[in-house]
Structures are given as structure tokens and as C-alpha cells.
Amino acid sequence: MNKILWLFFVVVRRDLILAMRRRADVLTTLIFFVMVVSLFPLGVGPEPEMLRKMAPGVLWVSALLASMLSLGRLFSADHLDGTLEQMLLAPQPLSVVVLGKMVAHWMVSGLPLVLMTPVLGLQFDMPLEAVGVLMLSLLLGTPVLSMIGAIGAALTLGLRGGGVLLSLLVLPLCIPVLIFGTGAVGAATSGMGFSSHLSLLGALLVLAVAFTPWVAAQALRISME
Amino acid sequence: MLEVSNLACSRGDHRLFSGLGFALSPGQIMQVQGENGSGKTSLLRTLCGFIQPDEGRIAWEGKDVGELAEAYFSRVLYLGHLNAIKDELSALENLKISAAVSGMELGESAAISALRRMGLKGRERLPVKVLSQGQRRRAALARLLVSDAALWILDEPLAALDVNAVSLIEELFGEHLARQGMVIFTTHQPLLVAGAETICLSLSAP
Amino acid sequence: MFYPLAGKLVPWFAVSSAILFAVGMYLGFFVAPTDATQGEFYRIIYIHVPASILSMFLYLVMAGYAALGLIFNTRLSSMMASALAPTGALFAFIALWTGALWGKPMWGTWWVWDARLTSELILLFLYLGFISLHASIDDPRRADRASALLAIVGSVNVPIIYFSVKWWNTLHQGSTIKFTGTSMQVTMQHAMFTMLAACWLYAVAVVLSRVRSIILERERHTKWVAELPEVAL
Numbered sequence: 084m085n086k087i088l089w090l091f092f093v094v095v096r097r098d099l100i101l102a103m104r105r106r107a108d109v110l111t112t113l114i115f116f117v118m119v120v121s122l123f124p125l126g127v128g129p130e131p132e133m134l135r136k137m138a139p140g141v142l143w144v145s146a147l148l149a150s151m152l153s154l155g156r157l158f159s160a161d162h163l164d165g166t167l168e169q170m171l172l173a174p175q176p177l178s179v180v181v182l183g184k185m186v187a188h189w190m191v192s193g194l195p196l197v198l199m200t201p202v203l204g205l206q207f208d209m210p211l212e213a214v215g216v217l218m219l220s221l222l223l224g225t226p227v228l229s230m231i232g233a234i235g236a237a238l239t240l241g242l243r244g245g246g247v248l249l250s251l252l253v254l255p256l257c258i259p260v261l262i263f264g265t266g267a268v269g270a271a272t273s274g275m276g277f278s279s280h281l282s283l284l285g286a287l288l289v290l291a292v293a294f295t296p297w298v299a300a301q302a303l304r305i306s307m308e
Numbered sequence: 309m310l311e312v313s314n315l316a317c318s319r320g321d322h323r324l325f326s327g328l329g330f331a332l333s334p335g336q337i338m339q340v341q342g343e344n345g346s347g348k349t350s351l352l353r354t355l356c357g358f359i360q361p362d363e364g365r366i367a368w369e370g371k372d373v374g375e376l377a378e379a380y381f382s383r384v385l386y387l388g389h390l391n392a393i394k395d396e397l398s399a400l401e402n403l404k405i406s407a408a409v410s411g412m413e414l415g416e417s418a419a420i421s422a423l424r425r426m427g428l429k430g431r432e433r434l435p436v437k438v439l440s441q442g443q444r445r446r447a448a449l450a451r452l453l454v455s456d457a458a459l460w461i462l463d464e465p466l467a468a469l470d471v472n473a474v475s476l477i478e479e480l481f482g483e484h485l486a487r488q489g490m491v492i493f494t495t496h497q498p499l500l501v502a503g504a505e506t507i508c509l510s511l512s513a514p
Numbered sequence: 515m516f517y518p519l520a521g522k523l524v525p526w527f528a529v530s531s532a533i534l535f536a537v538g539m540y541l542g543f544f545v546a547p548t549d550a551t552q553g554e555f556y557r558i559i560y561i562h563v564p565a566s567i568l569s570m571f572l573y574l575v576m577a578g579y580a581a582l583g584l585i586f587n588t589r590l591s592s593m594m595a596s597a598l599a600p601t602g603a604l605f606a607f608i609a610l611w612t613g614a615l616w617g618k619p620m621w622g623t624w625w626v627w628d629a630r631l632t633s634e635l636i637l638l639f640l641y642l643g644f645i646s647l648h649a650s651i652d653d654p655r656r657a658d659r660a661s662a663l664l665a666i667v668g669s670v671n672v673p674i675i676y677f678s679v680k681w682w683n684t685l686h687q688g689s690t691i692k693f694t695g696t697s698m699q700v701t702m703q704h705a706m707f708t709m710l711a712a713c714w715l716y717a718v719a720v721v722l723s724r725v726r727s728i729i730l731e732r733e734r735h736t737k738w739v740a741e742l743p744e745v746a747l
Contacts, residue, residue, distance in 0.1 A: 086411065093408040104396035165390025166406075171358060174382030174411040234667060238660045242650050251646055252664060255639040256671050259678035266682065287674075298667060305659045308359050320653055321735055 094183030138207035139268035178296035193225030237302035315364035334488035342511030385457035391448035395437040422453035531715035538708035566609035572602035577669035580662035592658035603641035629683035
């Protein structure tokens with residue numbers, strides 16, 4: 084058990100160090116997120132009433148797209164320089180390595196989006212409470228995106244046009260997260276209880292933690308053949 | 309003890325080899341020979357468990373490798389064509405992390421002395437991207453010095469190495485065999501290990 | 515061998531499917547009475563409902579075959595899975611298309627974000643993902659196994675997606691539509707079942723003939739394929 088935990092932390096730490104050495108990649112995802120969100124008012128007009136209503140959906144869809152953007156790198160960089168093969172030979176189950184990479188990916192590409200949300204919420208004139216719920220829902224939901232996305236990233240490893248294909252595979256699977264995530268904010272603004280949405284999101288997160296590392300590990304083994 | 313029997317492997321429609329069998333005991337070294345495209349790399353990757361063989365069995369100490377899984381992986385050190393080192397990290401960090409992934413905690417001083425023996429003195433803390441190809445290969449091969457794996461599977465370990473480094477690798481092989489280790493490797497350069505006879509396995513295109 | 519057997523079965527399924535289509539169409543469009551509330555337009559359900567039922571069912575069958583292929587490493591089941599995908603996608607597309615055609619006269623708009631139609635759309639996306647993943651991997655074995663894994667993940671996800679879409683739909687209260695009038699007349703039922711059977715047979719015929727060509731393609735280097743009369747030409 085200790086060895087499993089230790090390997091998990093080794094992988095997380097390694098990926099975080101690598102991300103820090105390549106800060107530009109992290110920033111690109113964040114800037115993409117901010118830009119997509121800021122484009123919506125330009126597209127649909129500046130009426131504050133409508134923007135307030137659209138804000139949760141816009142932020143969630145943008146977060147979805149931003150995380151798709153960064154998922155392509157999740158395994159491919161390690162695949163290209165051979166370090167992924169070494170991880171396949173780790174003396175602990177591959178799912179531990181995969182979970183470590185998922186967590187690191189979320190900390191680098193999901194967490195910054197959550198932290199950026201309040202600023203963007205202001206752009207859309209969202210009430211304070213709604214911003215809080217939106218952040219909570221993103222906090223619970225973006226890890227699920229990283230995890231489901233990791234399956235897609237593993238399946239499309241090394242394929243031509245893998246990035247677009249990845250989105251094609253993963254986006255439909257992410258729909259429940261999107262629905263519950265935006266639903267929570269909608270329920271909060273209309274004065275209904277939002278806890279049921281968040282607990283459903285939490286349930287999805289638990290399910291994802293339980294199953295996706297194993298599935299993604301299988302996918303990696305298939306793709307590495 | 310590694311036993312391979314009736315192994316067959318193909319890539320796409322193309323059958324690389326079939327009916328392949330050999331056994332390797334502790335203290336033995338084996339060179340896989342064959343032309344380009346004869347399936348040397350595929351064989352080594354199959355032995356590592358990356359590729360599922362079409363037919364046949366690979367057994368480690370009498371048990372099927374597929375069932376042993378992680379218990380077998382912990383006994384194997386694999387170095388492929390790719391160096392498996394990260395350009396952004398220094399040689400020292402690379403060595404420590406790859407040791408950690410293979411389940412070993414490696415101290416700073418042990419790592420530095422391994423890199424020095426590989427001839428990377430003074431370059432331990434430079435990012436790998438500023439090193440030359442040969443130096444990168446040396447940084448990758450430093451794993452041989454710190455690993456406790458019994459079976460080394462090395463694909464072209466001598467690529468990009470100079471004469472001094474080649475004799476160092478020969479020395480390392482000798483030490484490993486003296487510890488009752490096993491080595492399987494491919495190379496297109498002459499490689500002689502003192503005091504051990506190299507078994508040759510020829511893959512010929514079917 | 516499966517290949518010649520499938521070859522013999524295909525015409526039978528094709529012919530019986532064609533007959534049942536003709537009968538079902540006749541029953542549905544000429545015999546079944548006009549619906550009291552929906553008029554003549556409702557008749558499109560004789561295509562819409564079987565197509566949507568089959569599109570969902572075929573996905574499960576496909577995932578089942580894919581799982582078999584992945585677990586037991588049987589190549590025929592993987593080939594069946596990849597042969598099923600285009601037919602399933604076609605039915606999903608037909609269901610969406612007829613749904614839109616039905617929607618226009620009924621609710622005055624081509625598309626309503628109704629739970630069933632939305633789920634059908636997502637199902638089509640899942641099919642497309644499966645097909646494009648399979649198509650973009652060159653190595654047939656990796657293609658089979660990777661897309662099998664995707665199909666299994668998808669089929670586990672389908673209930674979650676369906677539930678969430680339904681929930682989303684009730685929350686937004688935009689368009690709750692009651693399908694199927696209170697009671698269906700007997701002729702309507704007959705027509706519906708005939709059409710369902712016809713679609714079903716059509717799917718079997720098409721999938722079998724597609725799997726035959728996949729077998730030929732995969733086994734093109736083997737001796738028995740070279741000896742086949744249709745290939746030896």
C-alpha cells in the first residue's frame with residue numbers, strides 16, 4: 084500500500100515539475116479559457132440580463148474545451164521520449180501511474196480555471212453566490228473531465244490528428260458533467276437547492292476515480308503495442 | 309530464469325517470427341541478431357510485456373509473465389531506442405525519477421556517483437537538452453548502475469556511444485553477470501564481455 | 515467457417531426484410547387509421563420508432579461484441595462490432611431525421627431539445643466517435659481493441675447520459691412532449707411491429723454482408739481467400 088502511494092506521489096511530483104519547466108503550456112490553456120469566455124459577449128451582445136443567464140454554461144463549455152486542448156499532451160510527450168514505456172514497467176499497477184498523471188493534469192490545467200472563475204464571473208455580472216456555486220461545481224467537475232479525457236488521450240496516443248479525434252471521443256462522454264455543473268448554478272440563482280446537483284457531481288467524481296484509471300491504463304497498454 | 313517457447317509475433321499483416329524458443333539462466337548473456345526489420349525490437353518489447361505475442365509463452369521462473377505482471381516488471385530493466393529521459397530535467401533528476409518509478413528510492417550521492425562513473429562529471433545538474441546525443445545515452449544508461457533488476461533488456465545500448473563508453477558498458481555487463489544477472493541485447497557493433505560467452509539468437513525473415 | 519454461412523444467409527434476410535418493409539409500409543400508411551390529434555403526420559413514427567429502438571439496441575449489441583472481442587481475443591466478434599457501427603449510426607441518423615420531420619408539423623419547429631431526441635443525438639456522436647477511432651488506427655488489432663474499449667466505456671456511460679439529459683430536460687421545462695397517444699390501435703401496433711422486424715432483418719442482412727467484406731479484407735493474404743471463386747476471378 085505504501086509503495087503504491089509512494090509511486091502515486093512520485094508521478095504527481097514529476098509531472099508538476101515538468102509543468103513548471105514548461106510554464107508556457109499551462110498559461111496557454113488558461114489564456115484560451117479566458118479568451119473563449121470573453122468572446123461570447125462579443126458574439127451574443129452585451130445585455131447584462133442575458134449574460135448573467137448564460138454565464139454558467141459559457142464558463143463550463145469553455146472549461147470543457149480548454150481541458151480538451153491540454154489533454155493531448157497528457158501522454159504524448161512521455162510517449163515520444165520513451166518515458167511512458169518505463170512507466171508501463173513500474174512494479175505497481177499502471178492505474179496508479181495513470182491516476183497520478185490525471186491528478187497532476189488537473190492541478191495544472193483544471194485548478195487554474197477554477198481559480199480564474201471569479202474574475203470571469205464579474206465580466207458576466209454574476210451574483211456572488213452564483214460565482215461560489217460555479218466554482219464549487221467546477222472544482223468537483225473538472226477532475227472528472229481530466230479523468231474521462233485521459234481515457235481518450237490514451238486511446239488516441241500517437242495517432243494522426245489525435246487532438247481533434249480526442250475531442251470527438253471525449254466530449255459526448257462529458258455531457259453529464261456539463262449538465263450537473265451548470266444545473267447547480269442554475270438552481271442556485273433561481274433560489275432552489277443546489278446541493279443535489281453537487282452531490283451528483285460528487286458521485287460522478289467518485290465513479291470516475293474508481294474506474295477511469297483502470298480503463299485508461301488498459302487503453303494505454305492497447306495503444307503502446 | 310527466462311524461458312520462451314514457440315513465440316510468434318506479427319506487426320499488422322506481416323509475421324515477424326514464429327516458433328521462437330530459448331532459455332536464459334542467471335549469469336547468461338544473449339545477443340539478438342538479425343537484419344533491419346527482422347523483429348529484434350518487437351521481440352524485446354514482447355519480452356517486456358508491451359506486446360502480446362500471437363502465440364507462445366514467456367515464463368519467468370516457471371510462471372507465465374502475463375500472470376506475474378507487476379511482479380515480473382519489477383525484475384526487468386528495459387532501455388529502448390528512445391532514451392526515456394526528459395529534456396527539461398537534469399541528468400540527476402532524470403535518474404532519480406526513473407529509479408523512483410521503478411520502485412527504488414535513490415539518494416543524491418548514489419545518483420551522482422553513478423552519473424560520474426558514466427562520464428558525466430560536472431554535467432549532472434545541467435538540463436539534458438544541452439547535452440550531446442552520446443551524453444544523453446550515457447545519462448540513460450546510468451540506470452544500469454543503480455537498478456537492482458535481474459533481467460536487463462537493452463535495445464541498441466551502444467548507439468551514439470564512443471569507444472570509452474562501449475568498454476564501460478562491457479564492464480557493466482560483466483559485473484551484472486557476475487551478480488547472476490541476465491542480459492538480452494541487440495547491437496550492430498562488436499561487444500565482448502570478458503569471462504562470459506554470448507549466446508546468439510538469430511532472427512531471420514520468414 | 516463463418517464466411518460462406520453468412521453469404522448464404524444474407525439474401526434470405528434481405529428478401530424477408532424487403533417483404534416486411536412493403537407490408538409494414540402498407541399497413542402503416544394505408545391501413546392504420548388516422549390519428550385523432552396528430553392527423554396523417556403521425557405516420558412517420560412507423561419509421562422513427564423502429565429506427566430509434568434499433569439504434570440504441572445495436573449500440574448495446576456492438577458493445578457486447580466489442581467486449582467479447584477484447585476479453586476473449588476472438589477476431590470475429592471484433593469484426594462484428596465494427597460492422598455494426600455504421601448501421602447503428604445510420605439508424606440513429608434516420609431517427610433524428612424523421613424526428614425532425616415529425617417535429618415540424620407537430621410543434622412548428624424542426625428541432626426540439628427533447629430528452630429523447632437529445633439522447634439520440636448523443637448516441638449518434640458516440641457511434642461517430644467509435645467509427646472515427648476505428649478508422650484512424652492503421653493496425654487492425656489495435657483498432658479493434660481501442661474502439662472496443664471506447665464502446666464499453668460508452669455503453670456504461672449511456673444510462674448516465676440518458677438520466678442526466680432527462681433531468682436537464684425536466685429542469686428547463688422547455689418542451690415536455692408526450693409521445694404515443696393513450697392507446698394504440700391494433701393495426702397501428704401491427705404496422706409498428708412489422709416495421710421493427712423489417713428494420714431488424716435489414717440490420718442483420720447489412721451487417722452480415724459488411725462483416726463478410728471485412729473478413730475478406732483482413733484475411734486477404736490467407737490461402738482460403740485466394741481460393742474463393744469470387745476472388746479467383
